[in-house]
Amino acid sequence: MNLEKTKAQMRKGVLELCILSIISESDVYASDIINKLKESKLIVVEGTLYPLLTRLKNEGFLSYRWEESKSGPPRKYYQITEIGKKILEELNMNWQELVEAVNNIIIKENSEVKTNQ
Amino acid sequence: MKKTFTINVSGTIFHIDEDAYERLNSYINSVKSHFSKVEGKEEIINDIESRIAEILQEKITDSKQVINIEDIKHVVSVMGQPFEFDEEEQEKKEESYYYQARPVKRLYRDTEDSVIAGVCSGIAAYFHTDPIWFRIGFIIALFSGFGFFLYLILWIAIPEARTTAERLEMRGEKVNISNIEKSIKDEVDNLKGKINDLTDQAKNTFKKKSPQYRTGFDHVLIAFGSIFKYLFKAIIIFIGIILFVVGISLFITFLATIFGWGGIVLNEHSDIFITQFPLFADRFLSGVGNISLLKFGLFFLIGVPLIMLLYSAVRLIFRIDKVRYIGFTAFNIWIAGLIITAYFAFRILKDFRYQDYSKKEILIEQPKSDILYLDVKQNRGYDYYDDNEYVVICDNDIIITEDGKFYREPKLRFKESNTDQYQMIIYSYARGKTRNAAKTLAEKTIYNINQEDSLLTFNSFFELPNKVNWRDQYLRIELLIPLGKKIHLSYEMDEIIDYHLNYYPYNLPGKTWIMTINGLEREKKKFSLKEEIETYQKVKKEYRKNNFVLNIFPYSL
Numbered sequence: 001m002n003l004e005k006t007k008a009q010m011r012k013g014v015l016e017l018c019i020l021s022i023i024s025e026s027d028v029y030a031s032d033i034i035n036k037l038k039e040s041k042l043i044v045v046e047g048t049l050y051p052l053l054t055r056l057k058n059e060g061f062l063s064y065r066w067e068e069s070k071s072g073p074p075r076k077y078y079q080i081t082e083i084g085k086k087i088l089e090e091l092n093m094n095w096q097e098l099v100e101a102v103n104n105i106i107i108k109e110n111s112e113v114k115t116n117q
Numbered sequence: 118m119k120k121t122f123t124i125n126v127s128g129t130i131f132h133i134d135e136d137a138y139e140r141l142n143s144y145i146n147s148v149k150s151h152f153s154k155v156e157g158k159e160e161i162i163n164d165i166e167s168r169i170a171e172i173l174q175e176k177i178t179d180s181k182q183v184i185n186i187e188d189i190k191h192v193v194s195v196m197g198q199p200f201e202f203d204e205e206e207q208e209k210k211e212e213s214y215y216y217q218a219r220p221v222k223r224l225y226r227d228t229e230d231s232v233i234a235g236v237c238s239g240i241a242a243y244f245h246t247d248p249i250w251f252r253i254g255f256i257i258a259l260f261s262g263f264g265f266f267l268y269l270i271l272w273i274a275i276p277e278a279r280t281t282a283e284r285l286e287m288r289g290e291k292v293n294i295s296n297i298e299k300s301i302k303d304e305v306d307n308l309k310g311k312i313n314d315l316t317d318q319a320k321n322t323f324k325k326k327s328p329q330y331r332t333g334f335d336h337v338l339i340a341f342g343s344i345f346k347y348l349f350k351a352i353i354i355f356i357g358i359i360l361f362v363v364g365i366s367l368f369i370t371f372l373a374t375i376f377g378w379g380g381i382v383l384n385e386h387s388d389i390f391i392t393q394f395p396l397f398a399d400r401f402l403s404g405v406g407n408i409s410l411l412k413f414g415l416f417f418l419i420g421v422p423l424i425m426l427l428y429s430a431v432r433l434i435f436r437i438d439k440v441r442y443i444g445f446t447a448f449n450i451w452i453a454g455l456i457i458t459a460y461f462a463f464r465i466l467k468d469f470r471y472q473d474y475s476k477k478e479i480l481i482e483q484p485k486s487d488i489l490y491l492d493v494k495q496n497r498g499y500d501y502y503d504d505n506e507y508v509v510i511c512d513n514d515i516i517i518t519e520d521g522k523f524y525r526e527p528k529l530r531f532k533e534s535n536t537d538q539y540q541m542i543i544y545s546y547a548r549g550k551t552r553n554a555a556k557t558l559a560e561k562t563i564y565n566i567n568q569e570d571s572l573l574t575f576n577s578f579f580e581l582p583n584k585v586n587w588r589d590q591y592l593r594i595e596l597l598i599p600l601g602k603k604i605h606l607s608y609e610m611d612e613i614i615d616y617h618l619n620y621y622p623y624n625l626p627g628k629t630w631i632m633t634i635n636g637l638e639r640e641k642k643k644f645s646l647k648e649e650i651e652t653y654q655k656v657k658k659e660y661r662k663n664n665f666v667l668n669i670f671p672y673s674l
Contacts (some may be wrong), residue, residue, distance in 0.1 A: 030164065031168070044201070045194075045196060045197020045198075045201050045202070046195055046197065047148070047196045047197040047199070047201065047202040048197065048202050050161045050165050051152070051155065053164070054157045054160050054161045055157075057157075058156065073128040073129055073167060073170065075167075076164070076167075
């Protein structure tokens with residue numbers, strides 16, 4: 001089993017949920033998203049984010065506007081769309097169920113391991 | 118001191134060291150190629166570039182104005198290497214080492230170091246040598262004739278190196294051991310990356326249906342795919358080389374034919390032949406139109422497709438991008454050639470429309486005895502020429518010499534005269550736009566017959582005067598023999614007798630014949646046995662000399 005690979009696959013599944021979630025709180029631009037994701041160690045390299053953002057935008061979950069910046073070129077500010085909100089809700093619910101389900105299994109197994117000892 | 122460039126990344130100006138620039142350029146190219154098949158690639162790349170600009174902006178301080186290679190390494194480590202982008206399935210490398218795409222090498226014309234169009238310097242840059250060698254080569258090729266056209270083709274086919282990137286591609290990297298090693302390593306890494314990408318794709322598609330089936334089979338399949346891709350490239354280049362060789366030989370043959378640079382290309386045993394074009398052009402075309410115009414027409418009609426063949430070959434070999442409008446232009450030139458050639462063909466065809474003849478009676482001094490001796494004198498001029506200075510058509514029937522002399526054999530027939538005199542009529546035929554033109558042309562045919570006492574000597578060929586076009590001229594001679602009178606034919610008469618008329622035997626030459634009401638017959642004469650044997654031996658000897666099969670026997674023996 002390739003440990004890093006498995007970890008990466010776990011992260012990958014929730015990445016879209018996290019991005020939508022960050023954007024739903026307030027309008028943000030790419031660096032804000034990157035910083036938050038990096039803090040939580042959800043992404044390793046920034047290059048990962050851009051194709052994802054473009055894909056979410058193309059599917060109509062996100063939109064963006066240009067905003068002037070004091071320290072450089074104009075920035076893209078992303079905001080969530082109505083469809084995006086619905087998708088986020090659904091993904092969120094799915095995530096809660098998943099966490100519960102996974103925890104159920106893991107905790108059960110863990111307690112069994114403990115009792116066996 | 119270091120050389121710097123000024124670059125514009127997503128609207129921000131940066132000063133950047135040369136080495137840093139090359140790394141950044143290569144990185145961005147590798148990102149571009151990674152996303153080349155993704156929907157919305159321009160947007161992704163723009164976003165990434167503006168992020169790079171942001172990171173670089175942070176690196177600029179009052180004391181440090183120039184982006185250096187460390188900054189670029191930082192950018193690459195933050196943004197990640199292309200294969201790390203997609204689904205983050207790659208293991209993170211321990212040390213973020215710089216991802217470099219293998220430098221692409223392409224053939225360009227180096228117009229900054231050019232004598233004419235930079236073809237030689239471009240080729241030299243491709244092979245990392247001094248342009249002087251190619252220049253010398255071209256000058257030598259120029260003397261042998263095709264250098265000019267080769268240069269022209271390469272000029273058309275090879276694009277000019279305009280941008281910095283193209284200039285870098287033109288030079289590629291110098292070939293030495295460490296670079297070969299590096300390029301092999303890069304290639305392997307690159308391949309690994311691609312295989313991984315493809316594996317991911319394959320997995321993604323298989324996943325939905327049967328997750329357990331994404332086994333080694335996919336890897337094998339993808340590895341085969343890569344092998345086939347490289348094999349395919351090699352085959353393409355091989356085809357290119359073959360096309361080039363074929364194209365060049367056809368082109369040289371064609372030019373030699375049109376402009377008469379080479380010797381005669383002639384197959385005497387077949388009716389189809391190629392020969393020096395000018396020889397025929399003069400005989401066909403004088404008065405019809407400008408021969409140089411026809412040469413251009415033929416050059417466009419046949420030469421242009423050959424040039425296009427060479428052009429595609431060069432493109433296949435050196436992987437040159439298609440130059441716009443070349444095909445379109447070539448097609449138009451070809452059409453122009455077609456029109457010019459068709460015009461000439463039409464004009465010539467018109468000249469062949471009507472046939473007519475002129476009839477000329479030759480007065481024959483009647484022989485004192487009742488026998489007329491017939492002989493042939495060789496008046497062909499080609500014996501004085503070297504083999505490559507004349508052309509033979511239709512098994513000695515027509516001969517054209519290099520200085521434009523035209524010879525053709527006349528055809529002789531025998532008929533019964535309705536008077537008691539030997540008579541001879543010469544019909545000379547020709548074709549022309551009108552009957553009159555045909556007749557006028559026919560009268561220009563030159564043919565001589567000599568008579569000395571009872572010996573009639575025919576010329577073996579009739580001639581056309583210089584500057585008279587060949588319009589299917591031919592000559593028919595009729596010799597009218599009174600009943601009961603005799604002719605004797607020399608062996609050489611064989612050349613001009615019209616055997617297409619099958620009413621007399623094939624052994625006319627070398628014998629005496631008498632005109633009867635049934636046509637020519639062997640003279641019935643009592644020979645002594647000695648005479649018969651002598652005649653037989655003489656015939657046998659003659660036929661052996663002429664390499665004929667001896668299939669006749671004197672009738673009276």
